[in-house]
Amino acid sequence: MKTRAATKADLGEVFRLEQAGFGSHGYPDFLFRQLLELWPNFLLVAESEGKLVGYALGGMGEAKEHGWILSLAVDEQLRGQGIGKVLLQRLCRDLADSGCTELRLTVHPDNGAAGLYRALGFETETSEPDYFGFGEPRQVLLRRG
Numbered sequence: 595m596k597t598r599a600a601t602k603a604d605l606g607e608v609f610r611l612e613q614a615g616f617g618s619h620g621y622p623d624f625l626f627r628q629l630l631e632l633w634p635n636f637l638l639v640a641e642s643e644g645k646l647v648g649y650a651l652g653g654m655g656e657a658k659e660h661g662w663i664l665s666l667a668v669d670e671q672l673r674g675q676g677i678g679k680v681l682l683q684r685l686c687r688d689l690a691d692s693g694c695t696e697l698r699l700t701v702h703p704d705n706g707a708a709g710l711y712r713a714l715g716f717e718t719e720t721s722e723p724d725y726f727g728f729g730e731p732r733q734v735l736l737r738r739g
């Protein structure tokens with residue numbers, strides 16, 4: 595398995611993974627196209643035997659010190675094999691190399707993925723009961739340095 599920056603040709607598969615991972619809460623396909631223009635180095639894919647098996651999306655705030663992990667998803671059949679961790683580690687490193695000293699992300703309080711984030715040094719900064727609208731709570735996790 596290797597990770598690399600996504601290209602335009604990958605966007606169909608990235609969107610498939612997004613829909614499988616997040617359903618109606620996923621980002622729309624055209625957003626990926628636009629984000630690739632904004633942050634071409636922060637849309638990463640994991641590839642195994644010529645197949646895309648996961649992706650991670652990051653971005654930067656107005657202050658370049660403020661990085662965000664915006665999405666992370668792995669093919670359902672291949673979860674639990676370390677792919678998400680490798681993608682997240684690389685995205686964190688790439689954002690840090692670009693000057694981000696604070697990395698944030700949001701996670702639903704019931705999502706076990708929080709364990710992965712905490713293992714990589716993220717800690718709860720805030721909890722918002724209606725972060726994405728009424729009844730859509732999220733924890734904002736922060737990692738410094």
Ligand SMILES: CC(C)(COP(=O)(O)OP(=O)(O)OC[C@H]1O[C@@H](n2cnc3c(N)ncnc32)[C@H](O)[C@@H]1OP(=O)(O)O)[C@@H](O)C(=O)NCCC(=O)NCCS
Pocket residue numbers: 615616666667668669672673674675676677678679680700701702705706707709710
């Ligand atoms: C979250 C996700 C990307 C993790 O990918 P993955 O390849 O299965 O994760 P890894 O195999 O690298 O797991 C790394 C560690 O995190 C833990 N972990 C990851 N996802 C977990 C989950 N949902 N529940 C419990 N533990 C989880 C693993 O047990 C593992 O722990 P270990 O290193 O002690 O063995 C994947 O489950 C997914 O695509 N989920 C649907 C989309 C989603 O919820 N994304 C996160 C949104 S905030």
